[in-house]
Amino acid sequence: MTTSAILLYVDLWIVLCFYGYLLKVRKRIGFQLGMNISIVMGGMAALLSGVLLIIQFPFHFTFITMISTVAGLTVGAFFGLLFDYQTFVTGLTNGIIIGLMSPMIGTVIEMPTMFIIFLHGFFVFSLLTIFHSIKRS
Amino acid sequence: MLLIIFLFIWNLLDLSSVYWLFKKKHRLFDDRFTTTMGMAITMTSAFAFALYLKLLLPVDPSGFYLVPIIVGVCIGLLFGSFIQSPALLTGIYNGFMGSIMGMMFGAVLRNPALCNIPIDSATMIESNIVSLAIFTACCHALVSQFIRYSFKV
Numbered sequence: 001m002t003t004s005a006i007l008l009y010v011d012l013w014i015v016l017c018f019y020g021y022l023l024k025v026r027k028r029i030g031f032q033l034g035m036n037i038s039i040v041m042g043g044m045a046a047l048l049s050g051v052l053l054i055i056q057f058p059f060h061f062t063f064i065t066m067i068s069t070v071a072g073l074t075v076g077a078f079f080g081l082l083f084d085y086q087t088f089v090t091g092l093t094n095g096i097i098i099g100l101m102s103p104m105i106g107t108v109i110e111m112p113t114m115f116i117i118f119l120h121g122f123f124v125f126s127l128l129t130i131f132h133s134i135k136r137s
Numbered sequence: 138m139l140l141i142i143f144l145f146i147w148n149l150l151d152l153s154s155v156y157w158l159f160k161k162k163h164r165l166f167d168d169r170f171t172t173t174m175g176m177a178i179t180m181t182s183a184f185a186f187a188l189y190l191k192l193l194l195p196v197d198p199s200g201f202y203l204v205p206i207i208v209g210v211c212i213g214l215l216f217g218s219f220i221q222s223p224a225l226l227t228g229i230y231n232g233f234m235g236s237i238m239g240m241m242f243g244a245v246l247r248n249p250a251l252c253n254i255p256i257d258s259a260t261m262i263e264s265n266i267v268s269l270a271i272f273t274a275c276c277h278a279l280v281s282q283f284i285r286y287s288f289k290v
Binding site for chain 1: 170173255268
């Protein structure tokens, strides 16, 4: 199962590059789109880190719940801090809730490969939607 | 169990201080701010209280499964009733979602075989419950601290 570690690394770089892109264009983005961006990115970071880490290390449920919660919290908070104080609090709360839930999904799935492919397709689709709405605004 | 009762009381004090601040100062801010802050505190506290109630209440009379959901919806109604209907809808929805998720988390912590989690000895289950309950209480304290800070500025 080295693929899940590589995928986690790739996702980390995707999130960092997207943060750098948003840092350049954040003047053009309104608060409504900013709130949606912080919710989507915090939730996806928590979900991906929880599912991929629990597939990699199935015997450490407690630590992985804490790690994925902290990941969702920090990513939601940093994406929210680009815009406003309210987007900051919304992204932080959403990251906490989804991060506490996500390792449970990782333990009950039957076909891990299919689920990971579906999750990354969903991640790329939401990123493309955000790019499209930034271009239109 | 004593520790969980202590965490419950701690989070209840936090929640009541946030509610008092809301009641005193919500006319100073606009509606969007009140709705967003109510959504954040409703979701986190419904999650935390549903988790504690699921861990504290006994399993045997099965009518108790409704209590955490009712508590979550009541918190949502409490924080949504400051301004008119959109905030009420947001509060009820977020309280319902948070309490259902907290109930699921409590059920999995009590019986890890539900989720195929390889923890089977009783001491491991106990330490798992204690550490994750303390972690949830710290997250709730963090969120309510941020909300109090935002009302002070």
